[in-house]
Amino acid sequence: AMAATVMQTALANGLQVGLPDDPTKQMGTPPGKLGSRSRFETLAKAPSDISSRSPLQDFKGMITPSDLHFERHHNGVPTIDPATYSLTIHGLVDRPTVFTLADLKRFPSVSRIAFLECSGNFRTGKETMTPQDICGLTSQSEWSGVRLSTLFREVGVREKASWFLAEGGDAALMTRSIPVRKGWDDAIVAYAQNGEAIRPEQGYPVRLFLPGWEGNTSVKWLRRIELGDAPWHTREETSKYTETIKDGRIRQFSFDIDARSIITFPTYPAQIERGWVEVRGLAWSGRGKVSRVEVSTDAGKHWQVAELQAPVLDKAHTVFRHLWRWEGSETLITSRVVDETGYVQPTLKQLLDARGPDTGGYHMNPVTAWLIKPDGRVLYQPDYGR
Amino acid sequence: AMAATVMQTALANGLQVGLPDDPTKQMGTPPGKLGSRSRFETLAKAPSDISSRSPLQDFKGMITPSDLHFERHHNGVPTIDPATYSLTIHGLVDRPTVFTLADLKRFPSVSRIAFLECSGNFRTGKETMTPQDICGLTSQSEWSGVRLSTLFREVGVREKASWFLAEGGDAALMTRSIPVRKGWDDAIVAYAQNGEAIRPEQGYPVRLFLPGWEGNTSVKWLRRIELGDAPWHTREETSKYTETIKDGRIRQFSFDIDARSIITFPTYPAQIERGWVEVRGLAWSGRGKVSRVEVSTDAGKHWQVAELQAPVLDKAHTVFRHLWRWEGSETLITSRVVDETGYVQPTLKQLLDARGPDTGGYHMNPVTAWLIKPDGRVLYQPDYGR
Amino acid sequence: DTLPERFGPGAFGFGRPAEPAQVATLDIDVRPDGTGLPAGSGTVATGAVIFAAKCSACHGAGGTGGPNGALVITDATPGKRPAKVIGNYWPYATTVFDYIRRAMPFNEPGSLTNDEVYALTAFLLHRNKLIDEKTVMNAKTVPAVRMPAQASYVPDDRTGGPEIR
Amino acid sequence: DTLPERFGPGAFGFGRPAEPAQVATLDIDVRPDGTGLPAGSGTVATGAVIFAAKCSACHGAGGTGGPNGALVITDATPGKRPAKVIGNYWPYATTVFDYIRRAMPFNEPGSLTNDEVYALTAFLLHRNKLIDEKTVMNAKTVPAVRMPAQASYVPDDRTGGPEIR
Ligand code: HEC
Ligand code: HEC
Ligand SMILES: [Ca+2]
Ligand SMILES: [Ca+2]
Ligand SMILES: [Ca+2]
Ligand SMILES: [Ca+2]
Ligand SMILES: [Ca+2]
Ligand SMILES: [Ca+2]
Ligand SMILES: [Co+2]
Ligand SMILES: [Co+2]
Known part of the structure; x- marks a missing residue:
């Protein structure tokens, strides 16, 4: 075939440096070991001291680039050497066992595309909030690893084991109590994300991944699983990740993520032009598949069924799209999802009516609306659905 | 909720530097704008002057990390300013039109997960070849963009238009002639890959994406589409990307990628241990879905149906897995795919018998076998299926 | 779950037995009934001294607030809901021991002795x-502390389906 | 294809009309029938001089080989298949003009005048x-060159299904 020793040394003055006047007239950058992001793309998460929010408004499709996956840590990202890493499973098991990373990778594996969302993923306030500001603590990856059920069988989980403790190896030694049935059902001990090793921010080298459940339960940097017969009532499932509901009750172990949708275009800070506009966004449910997304472009008076991008996967961000002709008048656009259990995404008022005004910030999934100004500016509408 | 102003300045001496003795006893790295790859992971493509091969043996699942997507350029990667980028469509159309990137993004969009494979993706030779060496010029992403059919309608493609020329804006001004029916069928003018803008190496800011067709036809850095009534016979569809077949004939416009599978584990340089081994790999077809993958662990004497990871998508890399108990004797393992047209992945001998010995390197998709040595070393078997 | 039935306990044989001594170094969790609490003890007076030295910079004098939030019941600010703290929101006292031992002080986690945590x-x-x-707090007394919030805790009452809860 | 029928020609109205002058600057392709060939001409003798100066470093003296491969029919090495070059493998001479103009010299693409390419x-x-x-090569003569390989070209004869081709 073609001999391809391009004389790059002798002719290196032809290579592109900076922005070429005409890239068709200068040799380009040669193939490399790693690809790059274009210097013209300025994607970034929005970090705080405890989390970093995915720029939902910038994404196309359903996969979140791994370096833009949201972060939520309770004492930063640990550095863990995969060569010394191990996972210990003990407690109500016949065979307490220590698994190295290599051990875990020898077991039958599984992959699935699923979202991961922090249950504290709702902020509201000013008109100049983006989807990232409002609910940037959700992302989606293809996760691969070993089914926890496979490990349960391997260690001989005893019949009376009903809960397990998952413990992280970070500086917070994060712990959550999880019903054993989730382990038998669809939990994954994951070591890969979007084809490669899990990124440090997402739990390198190994995390628990509980499809559809509040993000905090998918314990990162997983170092230990203890089987028991009752929950531990750790700080993260009492002081935090609980919500006050009516009559002074405190709802605990509210694992499932309720169905939610959000328009990601057009949203602040986009400005649109008159004519056809593709309204698009993401919808998901922790309880299964998205059945339907409805979009209203007249402040909720009429609703139209949006198109869902195939494949519609279980417990996964699903792209919806609705083609809309905007004639230039001020209006509100909004979306709501219906999941396969028949749950319809509520308004903030419905949520507060159901839970009481003091419920706090967990598991808040209200419909979100955007005001289109006659000049095409798009503003978040914090008061919609109150 | 929680006040979270961690006093990072005053207490920064607590932050992890280097590899901590015990990461549970030191504050971790705070959340950031961009995630990172673990310093312990050394994934890399294998570059030559003209291409760079994806490390298939290192991947888990079906998505290729964008920076590990294979590269094949004909004169390097151009640097294109998205603000001045445009796509011109002209020729046999009613309305020759120039589209900016912003214009393209206003049209109704579509996303799909699909493989992209160079039709020159086969190397053979020594026993110490990896899947990356043998067929690393295939990768998979979620691609998003506007359907070419939408643009065809917009510009009014005339009825007698039967072929179009796609031209890249790189230093090779890459050109390919494509039947117009592919444009009406499933071609995408793509501007996103795995959620974000296409990477420069994959055609930033815009490429053609022709699902299932040989990679070269998915012209990168797309700057122009001209509609015509006959193919152009460009250099890349005559001198290259053609194959000699029997009776001195030269096969041209061989667009479809024939079905193929390759085991990615265990493969050189892995070394396995006795006992249960998950044999896994990738299978795909340019003609539709993978129907079945069969694995043999006894040099082709018996074949067993492997498990396919759901969802099995059209024209997409599909993960297959087969659980095998290795007792320690020397053996050959191999895989073959059957696609939904009934095509069975051939041996090299079958390909050469059908095409003649001089066929060259395009569209070679033979079954690939791996020798398991009694000590667990795994070697490529270049002579299998000859 | 698609593995054939033969993949029962120990079938793959990957991993090594966890030695009790190894498990013990990791097994630091404490349960509501006190399981997991170590030997040792501590008094309010000693706690006050340690708190002033190692905790009050972040949680305020006596835990009344600071850059990282109050830990104790404080007088309600008019018009504001009372902060959710140990005294009004935590269902088990064992969690206080468990959490401080694993996670605090935030900048030096794992640095306290068991007596200091008590x-x-x-x-x-x-x-x-x-x-x-x-x-005095020790393995017997911590689980015996009656926590007012405990009675308020209910498990998740959402079940999917049309009802908003 | 899921767009409703109303999205016919020009329905979205995005993009701007392509002015003929703008199209002309981009429209450099040449077809087998010669469409697209510019004015100008060139001789073998002039070509030899330019080739020696700008091409032979990569393709050898007279195009007989070099780091980036032969461009002309050379004496077959015994036991080796003859290289696929213009004289034995290219179906149209127009492709030679088109390709050199767009892509060569590799290190200075787009730097040649039309006369030089001819x-x-x-x-x-x-x-x-x-x-x-x-x-002499010009817009009339290039498409008229008879290329021996042309007769060998056949379109893809693979159709999916069980047959290996
Ligand atoms: C450097 C700052 C810092 C210091 C010093 C510190 N803390 Fe904290 N503390 C925090 C932060 C931050 C959190 C919240 C962590 C989270 O939510 O992940 C917290 C949370 C807590 C909580 C849980 C509060 C709740 O309502 O859930 C307790 C209890 C606590 N700290 C006790 C202590 C004690 C006892 C000490 C001293 C031994 C201490 N802290 C020292 C920063 C600090
Ligand atoms: C710096 C090295 C270099 C120089 C100088 C160069 N070429 Fe090339 N040439 C190449 C490479 C590399 C290729 C293959 C490019 C590819 O396949 O994408 C090539 C390919 C070609 C081909 C196609 C060969 C085939 O069989 O498909 C022709 C024709 C050609 N060059 C002509 C020329 C001419 C005429 C000049 C001078 C005006 C020239 N080249 C100067 C490197 C060079
Ligand atoms: Ca130059
Ligand atoms: Ca320290
Ligand atoms: Ca099973
Ligand atoms: Ca324990
Ligand atoms: Ca359509
Ligand atoms: Ca033309
Ligand atoms: Co959370
Ligand atoms: Co190719």
Whole structure:
């Protein structure tokens, strides 16, 4: 075939440096070991001291680039050497066992595309909030690893084991109590994300991944699983990740993520032009598949069924799209999802009516609306659905 | 909720530097704008002057990390300013039109997960070849963009238009002639890959994406589409990307990628241990879905149906897995795919018998076998299926 | 779950037995019934001294607030809901011991002795009006502390389906 | 294809009309029938001089080989298949002009004048024994060159299904 020793040394003055006047007239950058992001793309998460929010408004499709996956840590990202890493499973098991990373990778594996969302993923306030500001603590990856059920069988989980403790190896030694049935059902001990090793921010080298459940339960940097017969009532499932509901009750172990949708275009800070506009966004449910997304472009008076991008996967961000002709008048656009259990995404008022005004910030999934100004500016509408 | 102003300045001496003795006893790295790859992971493509091969043996699942997507350029990667980028469509159309990137993004969009494979993706030779060496010029992403059919309608493609020329804006001004029916069928003018803008190496800011067709036809850095009534016979569809077949004939416009599978584990340089081994790999077809993958662990004497990871998508890399108990004797393992047209992945001998010995390197998709040595070393078997 | 039935306990044989001594170094969790609490003890008075030295920079004098939030019941600011703290929101006192031992002080996690953690637990329970200043905290007394919030806790009552809860 | 029928020609109205002058600057392709060939001409002799200066470093003296491969029919090495070059493998001479103009020299693409490209085309066609050394190449003569390989070209005969082709 073609001999391809391009004389790059002798002719290196032809290579592109900076922005070429005409890239068709200068040799380009040669193939490399790693690809790059274009210097013209300025994607970034929005970090705080405890989390970093995915720029939902910038994404196309359903996969979140791994370096833009949201972060939520309770004492930063640990550095863990995969060569010394191990996972210990003990407690109500016949065979307490220590698994190295290599051990875990020898077991039958599984992959699935699923979202991961922090249950504290709702902020509201000013008109100049983006989807990232409002609910940037959700992302989606293809996760691969070993089914926890496979490990349960391997260690001989005893019949009376009903809960397990998952413990992280970070500086917070994060712990959550999880019903054993989730382990038998669809939990994954994951070591890969979007084809490669899990990124440090997402739990390198190994995390628990509980499809559809509040993000905090998918314990990162997983170092230990203890089987028991009752929950531990750790700080993260009492002081935090609980919500006050009516009559002074405190709802605990509210694992499932309720169905939610959000328009990601057009949203602040986009400005649109008159004519056809593709309204698009993401919808998901922790309880299964998205059945339907409805979009209203007249402040909720009429609703139209949006198109869902195939494949519609279980417990996964699903792209919806609705083609809309905007004639230039001020209006509100909004979306709501219906999941396969028949749950319809509520308004903030419905949520507060159901839970009481003091419920706090967990598991808040209200419909979100955007005001289109006659000049095409798009503003978040914090008061919609109150 | 929680006040979270961690006093990072005053207490920064607590932050992890280097590899901590015990990461549970030191504050971790705070959340950031961009995630990172673990310093312990050394994934890399294998570059030559003209291409760079994806490390298939290192991947888990079906998505290729964008920076590990294979590269094949004909004169390097151009640097294109998205603000001045445009796509011109002209020729046999009613309305020759120039589209900016912003214009393209206003049209109704579509996303799909699909493989992209160079039709020159086969190397053979020594026993110490990896899947990356043998067929690393295939990768998979979620691609998003506007359907070419939408643009065809917009510009009014005339009825007698039967072929179009796609031209890249790189230093090779890459050109390919494509039947117009592919444009009406499933071609995408793509501007996103795995959620974000296409990477420069994959055609930033815009490429053609022709699902299932040989990679070269998915012209990168797309700057122009001209509609015509006959193919152009460009250099890349005559001198290259053609194959000699029997009776001195030269096969041209061989667009479809024939079905193929390759085991990615265990493969050189892995070394396995006795006992249960998950044999896994990738299978795909340019003609539709993978129907079945069969694995043999006894040099082709018996074949067993492997498990396919759901969802099995059209024209997409599909993960297959087969659980095998290795007792320690020397053996050959191999895989073959059957696609939904009934095509069975051939041996090299079958390909050469059908095409003649001089066929060259395009569209070679033979079954690939791996020798398991009694000590667990795994070697490529270049002579299998000859 | 698609593995054939033969993949029962120990079938793959990957991993190595966890030695009890190894497990013990990791097994630091404490349960509501006190399982997991170590030997040792601590008093409110000692706790107050340690808290002032190692905790108050982030949680305020006596845990009344600071850059990282209050840990004790404080007088309600008019018009504001009372902060959710140990005294009014935590269902088990064992969690106080468990959490401080694993996670605090935030900048030096894992640096406290068990006696120090008992003392800090005593101090915070006392400041939350849950024990008097003489009660010594140890493996017996911590799980015995009555926590007012416990009665309020209910498991998830959402079940999917049309009802908004 | 899921767009409703109303999205016919021009329905979205995005993009701006392509002005003929703008199209002309981009529209550099050449078809087998010669459409797209510019004014100008070139001779074998001029081509030989340009080739020696700008091409032979990569393709060898007279195009006989070099780091980036032969461009002309060379004496077959015993036991080796002859290289696939213009004279034995290319179906249309127009492709030689089109490709050199768009892509060569590799380190200075787009730097040649049309006359230079005609001359190089003449030189390479001559060295490939397709034209004699007097034939001048221009928009009329390039498409008229008879290329021996043309008769061998067949469209894809694979159709999916069980047959291996
Ligand atoms: C450098 C700052 C810092 C210091 C010092 C510190 N803390 Fe904290 N503390 C925090 C932060 C930050 C959190 C919240 C962590 C989270 O939510 O992940 C917290 C949370 C807590 C909580 C849980 C509060 C709740 O309502 O859930 C307790 C209890 C606590 N700290 C006790 C202590 C004790 C006892 C000490 C001293 C031994 C201490 N802290 C020292 C920063 C600090
Ligand atoms: C710096 C090295 C270099 C120089 C100088 C160069 N070429 Fe090339 N040439 C290449 C490479 C590399 C290729 C293959 C490019 C590819 O396949 O994408 C090539 C390919 C070609 C081909 C196609 C060969 C085939 O069989 O498909 C022709 C024709 C050609 N060059 C002509 C020329 C001419 C005429 C010049 C001078 C005006 C020239 N080249 C100067 C490197 C060079
Ligand atoms: Ca130059
Ligand atoms: Ca320290
Ligand atoms: Ca199973
Ligand atoms: Ca325990
Ligand atoms: Ca359509
Ligand atoms: Ca043209
Ligand atoms: Co959370
Ligand atoms: Co190719």
